[in-house]
Amino acid sequence: MRWPRPSERVVDALVVVIAAADMWINLEDDSPFALAVVALACSGLLLRRRFPLAVFLLTIPATVMQDIVFAPFASLFTLAERSRDRRLLGLCAVLFALASATPWPLDSLSQHERTWTVVYFFYMLATAVAPVLLGQLLQARRDLARRLVEIEEAREHERLLHSQxxxxxxxxxxxxxxxxxxxxxxxxxxxxxxxxxxxxxxxxxxxxxxxxxxxxxxxxxxxxxxxxxxxxxxxxxxxxxxxxxxxxxxxxxxxxxxxxxxxxxxxxxxxxxxxxxxxxxxxxxxxxxxxxxxxxxxxxxxxxxxxxxxxxxxxxxxxxxxxxxxxxxxxxxxxxxxxxxxxxxxxxxxxxxxxxxxxxxxxx
Missing domain, CATH: 3.30.565.10 (Histidine kinase-like ATPase, C-terminal domain)
Structure with a gap:
């Protein structure tokens, strides 16, 4: 038995709820400014289908201030699903890893923390590969399905021409x-x-x-x-x-x-x-x-x-x-x-x- 596919609005609402829960669990800075930045990043996920790059960039400040991953991952996945520019996707993955590894506030970086910052940067960079690959895979699957439909239509047209x-x-x-x-x-x-x-x-x-x-x-x-x-x-x-x-x-x-x-x-x-x-x-x-x-x-x-x-x-x-x-x-x-x-x-x-x-x- 196949379950009915949920609508895009239901999926978007679910993404926003999960992003808000992720923010609430990992909340470190509860200042009004930090909360406003994170809330803006979570609510911006509703527009990630129309403006995937802008929404991803909107999540970067929240990623620097708070230890969150779901909101940038969701926006990065949507960008990878819709964009064919692999250089842009690689740059966005590096930007996410850099935002995640950067300590907040910036003046709290010590000599010992610099080493772990570098390690954490590469760890988050490897983690960011997952949404990019999943998005590209979904895009390839969609292109393949479209191509199969075109091939079937071409074969049907060829059969019609042959019969004629x-x-x-x-x-x-x-x-x-x-x-x-x-x-x-x-x-x-x-x-x-x-x-x-x-x-x-x-x-x-x-x-x-x-x-x-x-x-x-x-x-x-x-x-x-x-x-x-x-x-x-x-x-x-x-x-x-x-x-x-x-x-x-x-x-x-x-x-x-x-x-x-x-x-x-x-x-x-x-x-x-x-x-x-x-x-x-x-x-x-x-x-x-x-x-x-x-x-x-x-x-x-x-x-x-x-x-x-x-x-x-x-x-x-x-x-x-x-x-x-x-x-x-x-x-x-x-x-x-x-x-x-x-x-x-x-x-x-x-x-x-x-x-x-x-x-x-x-x-x-």
Whole structure:
């Protein structure tokens, strides 16, 4: 069972009572002046928390006149608890020892008493070390408790930041997957439905494919908003697994709905992460060709030299007008991030003949 901690006022009152009792027991000079000095020193203990140095100095005259120790010890302890100036604490301990060893009245000092005065000085100096050490110990304990609280708060803040970073990475991963996989498939459905709508002769069939294309366009628009929101709240991220690699590249090219030629190859030491980046670059480039360059032909070229590897996707100009399809405008940004994570570069821009070229390179 823990006892309740007394209030500061109760402790201060108890200190004053003990100091007065100490004065009464060791009273040697009962002159009015000496009594007034001692009473002032004892009552000043009530202010030792606010003015520890001034209260300690107030007890020095009483220590010289009377053989008291509690009042100066209490004020010295409070000063040591609140002050970080160790030189000041040492000087106060010496001052207390000097005041305690000095005989009163001063003219009563004989040759024999001088020797005992010196001995008594060092004895009181050693005694004064106790309140100083206790006060410093209490101060260190309080600082340690405060530091532990700060460390715990910092750890809690670090855990919060870590959880936020994990959440942000997951959001970016989700956004990237939605854009690279889901948008890719839905945009292919929309393009194919648009082509069927143009070529269809049966009104009912044309209305059906028109509805499919309309739903696909609406889905792409919703995906655009979702991808934008997810990327806005996230950061750079690692890849999700499982993801396609170079072995799936031929199937991607064959199912793109575009006349595409795949040439070249990459060395075997290309990492799985780099293979995914190459795959996503080709996927995004072919998706953009379908959206913005209908009827164009594309060439996917894999290349490498002694220190770098990469992929270049080039398409010819469009042969017919493109259908208005919504986009998230995040594909090329994501490809640039993938290349940057590999320590490489990414460029995209129009060619001299009116086509478009996407190029990603990275060190082996």
């Amino acid at each position: 970073a994990v959440l942000a990475r997951e959001r970016v991963q989700l956004a990237r997957e939605m854009h690279d996989v889901v948008s890719h498939q839905v945009s292919l459905i929309a393009v194919q439905a648009g082509a069927l709508q143009v070529a269809a002769k049966d009104p009912e069939f044309r209305e059906g494919v028109r509805a499919i294309r309309s739903l696909s366009v609406d889905t792409l628009d919703e995906l655009r908003h979702m991808v934008t929101l997810l990327r806005a709240s996230g950061g750079r991220a690692t890849e999700l697994t499982p993801q396609p690699t170079l072995t799936d590249l031929q199937r991607l090219v064959s199912g793109s709905g575009i006349e595409t030629e795949l040439v070249g190859e990459l060395p075997g030491q290309v990492s799985t992460t780099a293979q995914r980046a190459v795959y996503r670059t080709v996927q995004e480039a072919l998706t953009n060709v379908r959206k913005h360059a209908p009827g164009a032909r594309a060439t996917v070229r894999l290349w490498h030299d002694a220190s770098t590897f990469g992929v270049t996707v080039t398409n010819t100009p469009a042969t017919r007008s493109s259908l208005p399809l919504p986009g998230a405008h995040q594909g090329l940004i994501g490809l640039g991030e993938r290349a940057e994570l590999l320590g490489g570069t990414f460029t995209a821009g129009p060619t001299a003949d009116g086509g478009y070229e996407v190029r990603m390179s990275a060190p082996l």
